Amino acid sequence: MWAVEITGLTKDYRLGFWSRKRKRALDHLSLAVERGEVFGLLGPNGAGKTTLLKLLLRLIFPTAGSATMLGRPLNDVRVHARIGYLPENPHLYDHLTAAEFLNYAGWLCGLNTVTRRDRGHQLLEQVGLAESAGVPLRRFSKGMVQRLGIAQALVNDPELIFLDEPMSGLDPLGRRQVRDLILNLRRRGKTVFFSTHILPDAEMLCDRVAILHRGRLQGMGKLREILDSSVESIELVLQDPAAQALEALAPFALASVRTGDRVRLELAPNSDLDAVLAAAIRAGAHIASLNPVKVSLEDYFLARIEGSGSPATHGQADRRGAERE
Amino acid sequence: MNQIAAIAVHAFKESVREKVLYNLVIFAFLMIGAGLVLGSVSVGINDVALVNLGLSAISVFGLFIAIFIGISLVWKEMERRTLYNVLSKPVARAEFILGKFLGLVLTLVVNTAIMTVGFYAVLWFEKGRLGAADLAPLEAVYFILLQLTLVVGVALLFSAISSPALSAVFTLSLYVIGNLLGDLRALGEQSGAALRALLRGLTLVLPDFAALSDIAPAARGELVPGSQIVSHSLYAALYIAALLSATIVIFERKDLR
Numbered sequence: 047m048w049a050v051e052i053t054g055l056t057k058d059y060r061l062g063f064w065s066r067k068r069k070r071a072l073d074h075l076s077l078a079v080e081r082g083e084v085f086g087l088l089g090p091n092g093a094g095k096t097t098l099l100k101l102l103l104r105l106i107f108p109t110a111g112s113a114t115m116l117g118r119p120l121n122d123v124r125v126h127a128r129i130g131y132l133p134e135n136p137h138l139y140d141h142l143t144a145a146e147f148l149n150y151a152g153w154l155c156g157l158n159t160v161t162r163r164d165r166g167h168q169l170l171e172q173v174g175l176a177e178s179a180g181v182p183l184r185r186f187s188k189g190m191v192q193r194l195g196i197a198q199a200l201v202n203d204p205e206l207i208f209l210d211e212p213m214s215g216l217d218p219l220g221r222r223q224v225r226d227l228i229l230n231l232r233r234r235g236k237t238v239f240f241s242t243h244i245l246p247d248a249e250m251l252c253d254r255v256a257i258l259h260r261g262r263l264q265g266m267g268k269l270r271e272i273l274d275s276s277v278e279s280i281e282l283v284l285q286d287p288a289a290q291a292l293e294a295l296a297p298f299a300l301a302s303v304r305t306g307d308r309v310r311l312e313l314a315p316n317s318d319l320d321a322v323l324a325a326a327i328r329a330g331a332h333i334a335s336l337n338p339v340k341v342s343l344e345d346y347f348l349a350r351i352e353g354s355g356s357p358a359t360h361g362q363a364d365r366r367g368a369e370r371e
Numbered sequence: 372m373n374q375i376a377a378i379a380v381h382a383f384k385e386s387v388r389e390k391v392l393y394n395l396v397i398f399a400f401l402m403i404g405a406g407l408v409l410g411s412v413s414v415g416i417n418d419v420a421l422v423n424l425g426l427s428a429i430s431v432f433g434l435f436i437a438i439f440i441g442i443s444l445v446w447k448e449m450e451r452r453t454l455y456n457v458l459s460k461p462v463a464r465a466e467f468i469l470g471k472f473l474g475l476v477l478t479l480v481v482n483t484a485i486m487t488v489g490f491y492a493v494l495w496f497e498k499g500r501l502g503a504a505d506l507a508p509l510e511a512v513y514f515i516l517l518q519l520t521l522v523v524g525v526a527l528l529f530s531a532i533s534s535p536a537l538s539a540v541f542t543l544s545l546y547v548i549g550n551l552l553g554d555l556r557a558l559g560e561q562s563g564a565a566l567r568a569l570l571r572g573l574t575l576v577l578p579d580f581a582a583l584s585d586i587a588p589a590a591r592g593e594l595v596p597g598s599q600i601v602s603h604s605l606y607a608a609l610y611i612a613a614l615l616s617a618t619i620v621i622f623e624r625k626d627l628r
Contacts, residue, residue, distance in 0.1 A: 202460075
């Protein structure tokens with residue numbers, strides 16, 4: 047069963063005083079998220095990522111389409127007891143302390159007093175705010191607010207967690223803690239659906255990603271497959287090669303660059319590596335390394351974004367999205 | 372139910388931590404205390420003046436508090452987006468509105484109780500003792516509380532559809548008009564058919580705050596019949612139910628952008 051299943055979700059915002067103008071923020075989006083996976087929603091600012099999360103959490107209502115979370119329709123708010131949500135740039139209550147805020151969040155989830163207190167202590171410890179438990183939130187820095195926002199999203203030990211730009215406002219240490227936290231959630235079998243425009247975070251954490259641009263799905267797939275199947279070339283590095291070795295390998299190389307006592311040869315991705323290596327060994331070359339040069343998530347992302355001038359066809363991607371478009 | 376209680380307690384906690392609230396209560400105490408001065412210069416009517424001024428202070432400052440917290444608490448949650456934290460939990464929008472309303476009413480009850488204690492302290496200081504006849508102001512306080520609860524209902528409704536400034540203006544206007552319904556009825560009787568029908572319709576639809584005012588009889592020490600207490604309580608309860616239903620219907624469809 048899918049953790050999240052979205053079918054043709056569309057959102058138009060009405061603009062202007064008389065609400066006559068409309069702006070399409072999300073355009074017939076269909077995708078599905080498997081249970082237990084970390085799913086990354088990528089896209090530049092204004093792509094529709096936050097709109098999608100708000101639709102799923104029923105903070106705004108769709109113009110068309112439908113979705114389910116943990117097998118329940120969106121209008122069943124009781125399913126939120128099994129869900130956690132970190133809004134983008136979370137806003138908290140200035141008049142509460144961190145401990146009071148988590149207590150309130152736990153109470154809203156229907157937790158009893160003892161569980162609320164225990165979960166509160168545990169989560170404050172986990173996000174590195176234990177010493178600030180009694181500090182009013184108006185004195186919190188942006189990074190502390192973000193950490194507490196993450197803590198409140200986890201207060202009910204949810205099965206499915208939505209994180210909207212979870213690394214926003216965090217210092218390097220905080221980012222690392224959040225990355226570890228997401229990986230820990232995955233180890234515990236939780237489903238994490240997070241939006242980001244920071245691609246290294248997605249590359250490090252996600253099982254699958256979807257790319258959103260101007261409200262439309264531009265691509266979706268398993269990150270491993272996207273990256274593994276996107277070998278652009280093969281890099282062969284030779285240590286201080288003789289001229290005859292370079293001559294023997296020249297028919298295989300697309301380009302060569304000498305850096306100090308090393309020479310880097312660029313080979314075609316479909317090169318016969320057995321033949322290349324045999325030729326190198328015959329010529330007495332010392333091989334320093336042999337590596338496939340893969341497309342990065344950033345390259346993939348940019349290619350999708352730049353190629354979305356007429357994106358109508360891209361939006362109809364396979365919901366399972368296991369294959370690259 | 373658990374969620375409604377959580378929101379109510381949180382709303383109460385939020386409003387009692389508002390500094391403005393304390394300023395208003397202090398002003399109310401000053402006004403109630405001023406009754407002692409006014410009473411001492413009013414020959415023969417010092418008790419009446421004291422009760423009149425004290426109950427009016429409770430009513431006016433209660434009104435300010437009701438409007439202030441009624442329009443700001445829900446609007447603030449929407450504007451500051453703290454509502455995202457609430458509605459992403461297993462909380463229906465109707466539960467949010469009901470919880471807020473109960474929290475605001477709890478705030479009003481506590482504030483009114485504090486002001487009433489201050490009022491009776493001044494009355495005791497002036498009269499030297501309190502007797503059964505002094506229960507009449509307590510009835511008036513109950514009616515003031517009904518009025519204020521209605522005001523909170525109106526303020527909540529307006530805060531779901533407009534800005535705090537406009538909500539305050541609308542709520543205060545409705546309160547003033549609701550206190551003049553008797554005059555509107557009288558005007559209708561002297562008008563042409565169309566205007567009479569319009570004014571009659573308005574007097575039926577608008578909240579009758581005047582009917583819930585009991586300050587003048589209370590100042591004279593007159594107790595209100597039990598049937599009147601029941602009928603007025605029922606009227607207020609039904610009107611509040613209608614206001615909350617309308618607020619929930621509007622809020623259920625609202626995009627929280």
